[in-house]
Amino acid sequence: MMLAYTDSTHWYSDSHTIRALLRLIEYPLAFVIGSITLWWHKRKQKIALDWPVVEGCVQFAHVTADGNSVYTGTLDYSYYVGEYRSGSYSRDFTSSDAADEFVMTMKGKKIPIHYDPSNPDQSVLEDTDVEQQAQLSPA
Numbered sequence: 001m002m003l004a005y006t007d008s009t010h011w012y013s014d015s016h017t018i019r020a021l022l023r024l025i026e027y028p029l030a031f032v033i034g035s036i037t038l039w040w041h042k043r044k045q046k047i048a049l050d051w052p053v054v055e056g057c058v059q060f061a062h063v064t065a066d067g068n069s070v071y072t073g074t075l076d077y078s079y080y081v082g083e084y085r086s087g088s089y090s091r092d093f094t095s096s097d098a099a100d101e102f103v104m105t106m107k108g109k110k111i112p113i114h115y116d117p118s119n120p121d122q123s124v125l126e127d128t129d130v131e132q133q134a135q136l137s138p139a
Contacts, residue, residue, distance in 0.1 A: 048114040048124035054079050056113035056123075059086070061103035063096065071099035075106050075130075079113040081120040087113070089125040102134060109133050 056079035064072050075089045093099040112129050116122035 045124055045126055048116075048126065051114040051116055051124070053112045053114055054081055055110055056087075056125075058106050058109050058111060061107040063099040063103055065096065069094060071096045073099040073102045073106075075103070075125070077111065077113065077125065079115065079123065081115055085115075085121055085123065087123040087125065089130065091130070105134050106130070 056077045058075045058077045060076040062074055064074065066072070071093045073091050073093060076086060077089065078084055078086045091102065093102065111125060111133050114124045114126060
């Protein structure tokens with residue numbers, strides 16, 4: 001009896017091919033996820049335009065680096081609606097100097113906070129409000 005030899009290797013069992021395919025879809029997938037995240041952020045800010053506004057204060061500000069030349073400046077703020085509440089706002093920068101300058105400028109600033117009247121713990125800091133405050137000279 002003669003056994004026929006068949007090649008049992010398929011394209012999907014080759015680890016090099018699988019890695020190449022994963023790299024091929026990695027960038028479009030990152031683009032789609034980034035686009036959805038940006039859309040969601042902008043949508044949330046648009047909805048918040050109709051929310052009541054209360055004065056808040058940037059309590060803490062810090063910069064984190066992701067290791068890929070992206071520096072994130074994060075502002076932690078507090079506001080009062082029946083009780084003290086808090087939230088955070090983040091913005092990405094391409095240099096640590098720009099991120100550091102942003103957080104140093106914003107720390108301690110009074111800033112308008114939009115909050116959801118049905119859930120006051122939910123709040124949004126508008127990009128335009130942050131931009132205005134960042135351009136003002138420190139007090």
